[in-house]
Amino acid sequence: MSYEAYKLIHIFGMYLLFLSLGGVTLYTINGGKKSENKFKTVAAITHGVALILLLVAGFGLMKFRGISHSAMPVWVILKIVIWLAFGGLLALASKKEKFAKILWFVFPLLGLFAAYLAFYQPF
Ligand code: HEM
Numbered sequence: 001m002s003y004e005a006y007k008l009i010h011i012f013g014m015y016l017l018f019l020s021l022g023g024v025t026l027y028t029i030n031g032g033k034k035s036e037n038k039f040k041t042v043a044a045i046t047h048g049v050a051l052i053l054l055l056v057a058g059f060g061l062m063k064f065r066g067i068s069h070s071a072m073p074v075w076v077i078l079k080i081v082i083w084l085a086f087g088g089l090l091a092l093a094s095k096k097e098k099f100a101k102i103l104w105f106v107f108p109l110l111g112l113f114a115a116y117l118a119f120y121q122p123f
Contacts (some may be wrong), residue, residue, distance in 0.1 A: 006060035013053030014111065017086060020047035021107050025093045028100035037094075047090050054083060074123035082114045 020043050027037060034040060058079065062069075067076060086107075093103045116122075 001060060003061070003064040006057045006064065009053050010057035010061060013050045013057060016046050016050035017054065018107065018111065020044075020050060021086070021090060021093060021103075024090060025100045025104050025107070028094050029097055029104065031097065034094045040094075044090070051083065051087055058083070073121070075117040075121050078123075079114055079117055082110055082117075085110060 023039070024037075024043050024047075028034075037043070059069075062072075062076065067073065072080075089103060089107070092099050094100075
């Protein structure tokens, strides 16, 4: 697969990620209970597919940047940490209104940081 194809998949993964996170977060903020969420399975699958696409395309992109799996720079390690955080935080966003309200602002900032790391590769 080409560098462009991996980029497209990486970006599509981001769309799916923020769609699922935003939807679940707003639902929780409005008092919605996870057990009563009619779309919870689709939202969870969307989130899971997003993470897989981001990971696979992220590692594909690394190959084109000449980064080996055994000697990852700090910015890539930080992106993997952010990816893990995005994986765990959906559960938190669907638990408590208080958490969801905070995460509404945390999610885009985490996304911004992930993009910053990719563009500037500072460390
Ligand atoms: C396992 C996790 C991840 C890995 C290994 C990874 C790796 C990469 C790599 C190697 C690039 C290419 C940089 C370049 O072209 O010079 C990239 C680009 C990018 N990544 Fe990630 N990434 C991961 C997760 C994420 C996440 C969770 C987000 C945001 C939600 C994200 C956002 C971006 C953005 C905005 C770009 C720049 C656009 C592009 O070139 O496609 N990444 N990533």
